Amino acid sequence: MLMPHHPLQKLQTDFPAVMKASTEDWLRLLDDIPLGGICVRMPPSPETKIMLEKIQAESSVPIIIAANIEPGTTTRAIGGRGDGQEPEVLDYAGMAPPMMGFGAANDPNLTYETCRLIAEQRLAYGFHWTFTPVIDLDLNFKNPVTNVRSLGDDTEKVLQQSIEFIRGFQHGGLMAATAKHFPGDGTDERDQHLLTTSNHLSVDDWWMSYGKIWRSVIDAGVNAVMVGHIAFPAYERRRGDTELALPGTLSNKLQTELLREELGFQGVIISDASPMIGITSRVRPAENIRAGADICLLPETISDFGLIEGAVRDGMLTEDGIRDSVRRILEMKSRLHLHKDVFLSGEKEYSSEQSEQIVNAVAEKSITRAPKMLPAPTSKVRREFFSSICLWTLCSQIRIWTSWRALCGRKGAPSNNCSTRPTLSS
Secondary structure (H helix, E strand, O other): OOOOOOOOOOOOOHHHHHHHHHHHHHHHHHHHOOOOOOOOOOOHHHHHHHHHHHHHHHHOOOOOOOOOOOOOOOOOOOOOOOOOOOEEOOHHHHOOOOEEEHHHHHOOHHHHHHHHHHHHHHHHHOEEEEEEEEEEOOOOOOOOOHHOOOOOOOOHHHHHHHHHHHHHHHHOOEOOOEEEOOOOOOOEEEOOOOOOOOOOOOOOHHHHHHHHHHHHHOOOOEEEEEEEEEEEEHHHHOOOOOOOOOHHHOOOOHHHHHHHHHHHOOEEEOOOOOHHEEEEEEEEHHHHHOOOOEEEEOHHHHHHHHHHHHHHHOOOOOOHHHHHHHHHHHHHHHOOOOOOOOOOOOOOOHHHHHHHHHHHHHHOOOOOOOOOOOOOOOOHHHHHHHHHHHHHHHHHHHHHHHHHHHHHOOOOHHHOOOOOOOOOOO
């Protein structure tokens, strides 16, 4: 029920620890805490595969390996083939354009093929679960989270593309896909890394936009839903609470009544990253589980495991609720055939040449030219265009950090807002 991205007794926001953690560090943690899954922020590489092989060999129940495999935002493998020029493994997710690029290309077949080949590559190196796709609507261009991570602002386009993402990643049980961020980001211009944000739509407008997309991806069989630190005040008011609008990660109304009961989702619910101030300014992850989550992402593993045990003993969490969550997690592992093989079995469907051609086709088709404003999309323009997208994303992250530093430096700032640094979005 806890999914860390490093095994050390340090804050999950300690990113150097993420990169320095060794196989032995992971094995020591797994000996102490019976984790069913871990989040690995490493690109596909021979070293990653060796580490995951050793971890799986020591576990009696297969461990599900998750990663935030958002196209255009992942880290490519580093290391040469001996000539110092090309990477040892070309990460197709890192090579692909961001979600905005897929929305601009608007080619369902290319989206499906790209996600399927990324899933095939990642499974070959031991990854099983991706926190993709982002199905948020980019309704407010000032939103610091959605921007290039969104497929767009058109409900029908986002719906269609989201389904192809899910079909591609989940083809034949290759990987589990995750729709995020419930109940829907993109209307606010604030950032849940720094505080709880809101979806400002009325309930009726939500059902005609976000709700339509959520119902469609659930009907398409998405294995998991990531709930964001995003409030939905209009729904809370309709359900009788006129004063309190909790973030989705702490709202039983949103996770249980809206997501489980009204939308009919029966898969795994995972929270967005626990160190984000949109939730840490309020409570610890045990409250997230009581609200309906099955897994807390990036917890303080050892202390939070003890808190969850204590919550069960004190009656705050029920054993039946814990068992239901475990059942859903095991069912997802079964759909991924992890009881048979935790790596890709059989030959790959896509050659390296085919994979590069498909990913490049999405990038080329995503170039949107405004008449008399942009030059024709030559190779040089394509490179500069995607460099500008990467710069935009980097600037967004810098804005998060500078805002956080300003918050913590402000006289009288609450200490619980500064105890945990903001983590990169999931």
